[in-house]
Amino acid sequence: MNYKKRYSTNRFSGEKSETVKNVNLKKLRFIRRMTLFAFFCISLRLFYVQVVQFKHYRGKADDYTRKKEVRFPIRGSILDRNNQELALSLSTYSCKILTNAVRDAKESAEVFSKCLNLDYGEVYKKISDKSRRFVYLKKQLLPEECRALDRLDTKQFKCLQKENTYRRFYPNKQLAQYVVGYMKSENPSSGIELCADEILSGAPVKQMRFRDALGNDVGSVIPIEKTEDAPHDVVVTIDKKVQYIAERELAEGMRVTRSKKGIVVVQEPFTGEILALACLPSYSPEDVQRDSKVLNNPAISHVFEPGSVFKAITFSALLEEGKLDIHEKVFCENGKWEFHKTRIISDHEKKGALTAQQVMEVSSNIGTAKLSLRLNKNSFYEYICMFGFNVPTGIFLPGESGGLLEEPKRWRLPTQPTLSFGQEIAVTAIQVLNAYSVLANGGVLMEPQILKEIRCSETDKVVWSGKPVRIRRVISAETCAVVTSLLESVVQRGTGIKAQVPGYRIAGKTGTAQKYEAALKRYSDTKYNALFCGFLPVEKARAVIVVVLDEPAGYDHTGGSVAGPIFARIAQKLMEYWNISPDGTYVEQKNKMARKQDYASAR
Amino acid sequence: MLKNILYFALFVSILVTVVWTQVESVRLGNDVSSICKRIANVENNNKYLRIQLDELRDPGRIEKIAKEKFGMIEPKGSEVVILKLKSK
Numbered sequence: 001m002n003y004k005k006r007y008s009t010n011r012f013s014g015e016k017s018e019t020v021k022n023v024n025l026k027k028l029r030f031i032r033r034m035t036l037f038a039f040f041c042i043s044l045r046l047f048y049v050q051v052v053q054f055k056h057y058r059g060k061a062d063d064y065t066r067k068k069e070v071r072f073p074i075r076g077s078i079l080d081r082n083n084q085e086l087a088l089s090l091s092t093y094s095c096k097i098l099t100n101a102v103r104d105a106k107e108s109a110e111v112f113s114k115c116l117n118l119d120y121g122e123v124y125k126k127i128s129d130k131s132r133r134f135v136y137l138k139k140q141l142l143p144e145e146c147r148a149l150d151r152l153d154t155k156q157f158k159c160l161q162k163e164n165t166y167r168r169f170y171p172n173k174q175l176a177q178y179v180v181g182y183m184k185s186e187n188p189s190s191g192i193e194l195c196a197d198e199i200l201s202g203a204p205v206k207q208m209r210f211r212d213a214l215g216n217d218v219g220s221v222i223p224i225e226k227t228e229d230a231p232h233d234v235v236v237t238i239d240k241k242v243q244y245i246a247e248r249e250l251a252e253g254m255r256v257t258r259s260k261k262g263i264v265v266v267q268e269p270f271t272g273e274i275l276a277l278a279c280l281p282s283y284s285p286e287d288v289q290r291d292s293k294v295l296n297n298p299a300i301s302h303v304f305e306p307g308s309v310f311k312a313i314t315f316s317a318l319l320e321e322g323k324l325d326i327h328e329k330v331f332c333e334n335g336k337w338e339f340h341k342t343r344i345i346s347d348h349e350k351k352g353a354l355t356a357q358q359v360m361e362v363s364s365n366i367g368t369a370k371l372s373l374r375l376n377k378n379s380f381y382e383y384i385c386m387f388g389f390n391v392p393t394g395i396f397l398p399g400e401s402g403g404l405l406e407e408p409k410r411w412r413l414p415t416q417p418t419l420s421f422g423q424e425i426a427v428t429a430i431q432v433l434n435a436y437s438v439l440a441n442g443g444v445l446m447e448p449q450i451l452k453e454i455r456c457s458e459t460d461k462v463v464w465s466g467k468p469v470r471i472r473r474v475i476s477a478e479t480c481a482v483v484t485s486l487l488e489s490v491v492q493r494g495t496g497i498k499a500q501v502p503g504y505r506i507a508g509k510t511g512t513a514q515k516y517e518a519a520l521k522r523y524s525d526t527k528y529n530a531l532f533c534g535f536l537p538v539e540k541a542r543a544v545i546v547v548v549l550d551e552p553a554g555y556d557h558t559g560g561s562v563a564g565p566i567f568a569r570i571a572q573k574l575m576e577y578w579n580i581s582p583d584g585t586y587v588e589q590k591n592k593m594a595r596k597q598d599y600a601s602a603r
Numbered sequence: 604m605l606k607n608i609l610y611f612a613l614f615v616s617i618l619v620t621v622v623w624t625q626v627e628s629v630r631l632g633n634d635v636s637s638i639c640k641r642i643a644n645v646e647n648n649n650k651y652l653r654i655q656l657d658e659l660r661d662p663g664r665i666e667k668i669a670k671e672k673f674g675m676i677e678p679k680g681s682e683v684v685i686l687k688l689k690s691k
Contacts, residue, residue: 085657090650091643143651171657210632218632220639244662502681576683 067209068224074166076200076231076457078180078192080240081273086180087170087193092146093162094139097127101159108157112137115148127159140167174282176243178297179236179274179397179450182288189288190295192234192450195398199454202231232463235453237273242266245573246276250547253566254280257530258553263299263429264570267544269437269535271468272446274395275543300393300400303426304529304548307513307559308363308495310422313435314372315360316483317383320475323374326356326482330367337366343414345369348558360486361494363510365421372420380416381408386474387435388445389427395448403427422513433546436533439487439507440541443480445471488538499532499564501572503582508534508567510559515551527551532563536571543574 049057077088095116102108109124116123116138126135138145152160168183181191188194206224211217246264254262266276283294318324335350347364359367372380384390390405404426406415418424430448438445447469454464475483487507490496495510511531514523530552535544547563547570556562575582658664669675 085653088650088654090654091647143648169654171654172661173658175661175663212629212633216633217636217640218629219635241662248663248666 065211065218067211069207069209070204071207072166072204073202073231074457075168076202076233078196078200079233079235080176080238080243081235081275081452082239083235084240085171086176086236086238086240087168089166089168090143091164092141092143092167093164095137095141095145095149096134096161096163097137098134098159098161099127099130099132102127103156103159108159111152111157112160115152116141116145134161140165142167170285172240174284175240175247176238176277177282177288178279178295178299179238179277182285182295184289190399191297191397192236195396196234196451198229199232199234202457203229231457233455233457233460234451235455237268237275237449237452237466238277239275241577242574243276243278245577246278246570247280247282249566249569249573250278250280252569253547253562254549256554257549257557257562259530259549259551259562261298261302261550263302263546263548264566265299265429265433265546266570266574267433267437267448269440269446269541269544271449272434272437273449273452273466273468277450296399297397299429300395300397301428303401303403303428304550305425305513305516306422306427306432307511307529307531308365308368308421309432309509309511309531309533309559310425310427311360311363311368311420312439312483312487312509313384313387313389314368314375314380314420315356315486316387316439316475316479317375317380318371319479319482320383321375321379324356324371326486329353329355330359330370332359332364332366335366337369339369339414339417342412343418345417357486357489360509361489363490363495368420369417372417375416377408377411377416380419381405383474384419384425386445386472387438388471389425389431389435393428393430393434393448395430396450400430401428403431422511429546429548432531432533432548433544436535436546437544438474439480439483440535440544442477443473443475445474447471484538487534491534495558495560496532496534496564498560499534499567499571501536501568501575504536504571504575504580505538506534506536506571507538508532508564510564512558512560528557530557530559530562532559532567534567534571536575537580542578542580543571545570 074091075089078086080086095112097108097112105124105128108127109120112118112127113120113123118138123137126137129135141149146162149160149162154160165186170177170180170182177191179191181193182189183193188197193200208222208224209217210219246266250262250264253259262278262280264276264278265274267274277297277299279298287294315324319326331353332347332351334352335347337345339345345365347362347366349362349364351358351362351364351367354362354364354367356367356371358364359371375383384405390403392400392402394400406424411419415424434445434448449466449468451464452466453462455462484507487509488505490510491499491506491508496506496508499506499508499510509532511529511533513529513531514525515527515529516522517524517527528551530549531547533544533546535541545567547566549563549566552562554562
């Protein structure tokens with residue numbers, strides 16, 4: 001009403017401009033109110049979204065920007081005692097091709113075959129096969145192959161997918177392969193890889209990854225929950241250099257003697273730590289991939305009759321029981337003795353009366369058998385078990401055998417005398433070694449150690465450290481000293497003369513065991529196991545070494561002739577490696593000779 | 604009027620600051636992510652170089668080169684003389 005009045009007034013009174021001004025002002029006010037209303041609505045909506053529906057929208061946003069994932073941590077390394085890597089893993093990826101996304105099969109095949117060092121035809125065939133949604137061109141790529149793929153234009157090769165994985169490397173190839181073991185595909189197949197698998201691999205880690213609106217990664221990856229089972233590095237007691245020496249000398253010895261198999265184990269007697277464990281023949285990774293059983297560790301799983309090496313155990317029992325004087329004489333029946341008309345025992349040399357020391361030196365079976373009858377059979381059995389035979393030694397490696405020995409109640413009449421020179425008992429190389437360590441360390445049986453340390457892979461913090469494990473005292477230190485002197489005379493004058501290392505006092509025993517042919521139910525006349533087990537320097541033994549050769553094919557197949565020289569070469573190299581100088585006599589003689597030569601040349 | 608313009612300018616500047624900080628944080632996040640990846644890559648390469656170094660230092664390989672390339676031979680037992688140094 002008012003408006004009409006005013007309009008009419010303006011129209012007839014001529015005050016037009018003022019009226020227009022008022023109308024514009026009203027419009028502006030209207031717009032302002034509408035704008036405010038719009039802002040109010042937006043604010044209301046914002047309040048609703050940001051406050052009332054906060055959780056819902058926050059969840060939606062998080063679902064997009066935060067990606068939860070499970071990561072399998074990189075497998076820990078296996079290191080030797082000097083922290084040299086024997087096995088380690090690298091993160092890499094597998095090359096996967098989406099066959100439907102391949103644009104130009106010929107060009108792609110050419111590029112991928114060059115990058116991955118593959119055959120062009122094979123690659124072309126694989127990526128052209130549209131019946132499969134995807135194909136793996138190569139798994140677990142080498143770093144240089146990864147780099148070559150990284151250089152490719154991702155827009156051009158949209159078919160390429162990189163799947164994160166790990167690759168296991170063994171930088172020393174076949175060195176210590178029976179200890180370290182192998183990974184068959186992504187599963188451990190033997191050795192430390194198998195028995196320390198949980199320690200090395202750790203538990204999968206749940207982690208959070210952030211990404212922006214374009215899907216690119218933003219910030220660092222955050223673990224969601226802290227796991228106690230992180231992967232760990234395993235340090236073994238093996239010394240890479242000692243291992244190399246053992247493997248090299250064993251290989252050379254096997255070549256010369258044409259043996260089928262060979263074992264060398266080196267142990268530190270006072271701690272029980274295994275410094276080298278060499279078994280031959282060795283196998284390439286391809287052989288292991290085909291059949292992982294090839295790496296069943298013969299040093300701990302292969303059982304054999306020890307032969308005369310076992311005489312040291314018989315003599316230890318006799319001396320400890322006070323039933324032997326090393327100077328007393330025993331008649332050795334001129335090489336052939338029929339025991340109660342049940343078993344003929346023979347010697348390789350025809351001998352008459354010998355002192356106990358000579359029995360050991362010439363390795364007389366008859367002498368040892370006769371002496372062993374002084375022992376009560378239960379007591380003899382107990383000593384054998386006390387030395388660690390008939391039970392696994394407890395070394396941290398898979399597949400250990402405990403050997404074979406009947407209980408005394410099941411022994412036949414000739415069992416005790418034949419057992420005294422190492423028949424009717426089956427042992428492993430590690431058992432023989434550990435038993436000789438008893439003699440080297442003053443009479444105490446130690447548990448053989450292969451694990452030295454376990455460390456956290458990420459922090460390098462030591463979480464477990466191996467300590468020498470004393471199992472029991474087997475014989476007194478006095479008995480030990482006497483047996484050691486007997487073993488020393490074996491190397492000085494007896495069957496072990498080829499195991500001598502000039503200047504060093506060595507105690508050891510040879511063994512030549514006929515192999516039992518199960519099919520013929522008798523001992524073979526042509527197949528033997530040749531052994532030598534000993535330690536040096538006698539004053540304070542640093543290493544106990546056992547050498548086992550399976551079926552040496554040469555004319556001379558005795559332990560002293562074929563295994564003894566291998567022992568000597570390994571022992572010599574170890575003394576040089578450890579800078580252990582020879583005892584006084586040898587150095588003096590050399591110096592005297594050198595001085596004489598110097599004087600002669602001076603004149 | 605001037606007051607309105609000032610309000611508007613303030614509003615715009617706040618808006619620009621908020622957007623800029625968001626963009627900058629995303630950009631820095633991307634940088635952090637790429638640096639993390641680079642670190643992992645470099646560590647991986649370092650490990651691979653260590654493997655190659657170990658392969659080159661393999662005693663068997665060195666022995667083979669010494670014998671075949673340089674004609675070296677190992678000293679026999681009697682040729683090694685260990686000298687005892689007297690401490691002063």
